[in-house]
């Protein structure tokens with residue numbers, strides 16, 4: 001029987017399978033250990049992202065088998081194949097959690113771009129599709145995390161508009177002055 005040429009895409013799939021396992025554990029670790037004023041939002045977001053990453057492990061492993069490779073499953077072999085920055089202990093702030101996750105997503109996004117190129121070069125549309133779909137999910141997760149550590153974009157002020165009432169660039173409510181101040185009888189702050 002002729003030997004099947006091992007696909008050059010297998011190492012890309014193996015690396016991203018390992019990265020998915022490691023990132024899944026990292027997300028779960030942060031989901032369990034996050035604390036502070038954003039607790040609820042981050043606890044839920046980290047679990048949602050963990051679920052998205054978990055769903056990628058199986059297709060990445062099975063695709064290696066389809067192409068003639070073996071899928072790693074021991075923690076040791078996964079750890080060896082992963083290219084994510086090593087977790088050396090729990091981050092001391094939520095900001096650090098977000099930054100470490102951002103760094104992990106960026107490594108994976110770059111790796112999936114490489115995998116996509118290798119698959120296209122090898123005439124393997126199935127693997128190219130896996131990388132194309134998964135990289136979009138990583139880009140979305142990276143965006144969600146990035147916005148949590150960013151300021152809102154600055155929208156340039158429109159100085160050409162004239163308000164229907166009042167001076168250019170100002171607005172005076174036609175109701176201004178017509179309402180008495182709101183008071184709640186007996187309320188310590190308004191009465």
Ligand SMILES: [Fe+2]
Nearest residue numbers: 031032043047
């Ligand atoms: Fe949970």
